[in-house]
Amino acid sequence: MTETAVGSKSEQAYAAVKARIVEGTYTPGYRLVLAKIAEDLGVSVVPVREAIRRLEAEGLVKFERNVGATVSGIDPTEYLYTMQTLSIIEGAATALSAPLIDSVAIARARAVNAEMRDCLEHFDPVRFTALNQDFHSVLFEHCPNPHMLDLVHRGWNRLASIRASTFRFVPGRAQESVKEHEALLQLIESNADADTIEQAARRHRSATLDAYLAQAKSI
């Protein structure tokens, strides 16, 4: 979405494989055979190889010498690491964005959050997840530090491949989440100081992580 899909074949391969991972066509553990992907995309193996390496650098695939590439795993430990890191960076990005968020964006976020509430009533976890991403995007999209923003996006991409294959509602957590969203919006509207916003955003994510881990442990 944010990437230039066309251009070099390498870019093309990168975008195509990434999309398949993020949307869940290639599930974790899936074996990425260079020659096969190359044939599918109608290109040779060299650009595919390059694309795979880029995805490796982003943590979406694991590449083993003389063995091949597989879509990165989803074990709870990995999820913990990613979420913990993301909570910290996203918290900071949100705090940096906050002063730059105008009332139009706030209204948009509030509308998204209302839709999320609907999803809870109609039990639509897939849409809920998509909206959740939209909501948070509004919060951090004005972050003036592009590096930080890039890291946030990478984190979301990693989580996307996880969610696409394992998502389910953690009991009660989604309801909490929607409430916390509203609280966050009010903090931003009232021009709360950066530390307060950062802590709130971070705790919001950490709570989701804790809920997931508690459930993962109980299975």
Place this chain on the structure above:
Amino acid sequence: MTETAVGSKSEQAYAAVKARIVEGTYTPGYRLVLAKIAEDLGVSVVPVREAIRRLEAEGLVKFERNVGATVSGIDPTEYLYTMQTLSIIEGAATALSAPLIDSVAIARARAVNAEMRDCLEHFDPVRFTALNQDFHSVLFEHCPNPHMLDLVHRGWNRLASIRASTFRFVPGRAQESVKEHEALLQLIESNADADTIEQAARRHRSATLDAYLAQAKSI
């Protein structure tokens, strides 16, 4: 240093080019011609190309289609972005590490800091910088989250290429820095809570950034 130097030629090229950038042989803006590097290393262009792309993903080089690769720039804006992000991640990593740092490591860090003080007296900025990295490594090396640790290392690498070509003491800042190091160690020794340590570590970095920017503006 932390990378497997040998193995595939791609790895080899990656390590070689990275080393040259970090140590300052290839200064920012330096034009990386694939064929030339390939010849220097005695390999073909394909693995070199792959290495360059990996370095691009880490932000050490910039790659323009049909134009070529150059070592990433060092303008104050870029420095700001990197340092700001690093201060946040490193602060968190240090806080997570703190409970795991034993007295031996503390003593080691204190010795390093003493040496840094010496460097100030004998005016040895190069060594000072190297020791500074050592000091901080002790603080965050026990971070239990490998993703976070990886991001910290990447940040340091980016800064290394900057420092190697532009380093000079910011008046008074280095002295401040050494004092803050000692304060950090005392916080860790006294088992201060995670938030306190995180804030202190972050402010320590931010102060360095501010000092640099103030100087950069005045030139």
Place this chain on the structure above:
DNA sequence: GAGTACGAAATCGTATACGATAACTATGGC
């Protein structure tokens, strides 16, 4: 029947080759 060793197939890793694109240079017109 289980384990080991050998061989075949699959896949990766890299070199070479050639087409495509952009930067540079020189030449001609004004």
Place this chain on the structure above:
DNA sequence: GCCATAGTTATCGTATACGATTTCGTACTC
């Protein structure tokens, strides 16, 4: 003397080819 344009060179981008490594299956031995 300066600008525009065509031709040249340098460099990148990708396809193809082949050697290297691993993995899997099969046969042989104990």
